[in-house]
Amino acid sequence: MQQEYGQETGPLPAGWRLSEDGRALEREVEFPSFAAAAGAVMAVMLLAEKRDHHPDLTWSWVRVRWRLTTHDAGGVTDRDRELAAAANPVLEAFLFRPAGS
Numbered sequence: 001m002q003q004e005y006g007q008e009t010g011p012l013p014a015g016w017r018l019s020e021d022g023r024a025l026e027r028e029v030e031f032p033s034f035a036a037a038a039g040a041v042m043a044v045m046l047l048a049e050k051r052d053h054h055p056d057l058t059w060s061w062v063r064v065r066w067r068l069t070t071h072d073a074g075g076v077t078d079r080d081r082e083l084a085a086a087a088n089p090v091l092e093a094f095l096f097r098p099a100g101s
C-alpha cells in the first residue's frame with residue numbers, strides 16, 4: 001500500500017499527537033517557570049540544529065508547543081518522529097519541581 005504524504009501510520013512518540021490537519025506532530029508542555037521553558041526551548045533547538053530539522057514554536061510564558069513537519073514531504077516523516085522522540089527526555093528534564101515542594 002502506498003503511503004500518502006502527511007498520513008501518520010506508525011505509533012506516535014509518547015506525549016506527541018497528530019495535528020488537526022494531520023500534517024505535523026505536536027506536543028504542548030506547561031513548565032514550572034519561564035526560565036524552565038526557555039531552557040527546554042534552547043535544548044530542543046540544539047537537537048534540531050544537529051539534525052537540520054527545525055520545529056515551529058508557539059511560546060507563551062510557561063506554555064510551549066512544538067510542531068514538527070517535513071516541508072518537502074508535506075507531512076510527517078521519520079525525521080519528525082526521530083526528533084520528537086529525542087526531545088522527550090529533554091522536555092521531561094525541564095519539568096523539574098524545586099526541592100521540598
Ligand SMILES: C[C@H](O)[C@H](O)[C@H]1CNC2=NC(N)=NC(=O)C2=N1
Pocket residue numbers: 052053054055056068069070071072
Ligand atoms: C535545506 C534544509 O535541510 C531544509 O530547509 C530543512 C531545514 N529544517 C527543516 N525543518 C523541518 N521541521 N522541516 C523541514 O522540512 C526542514 N527542512
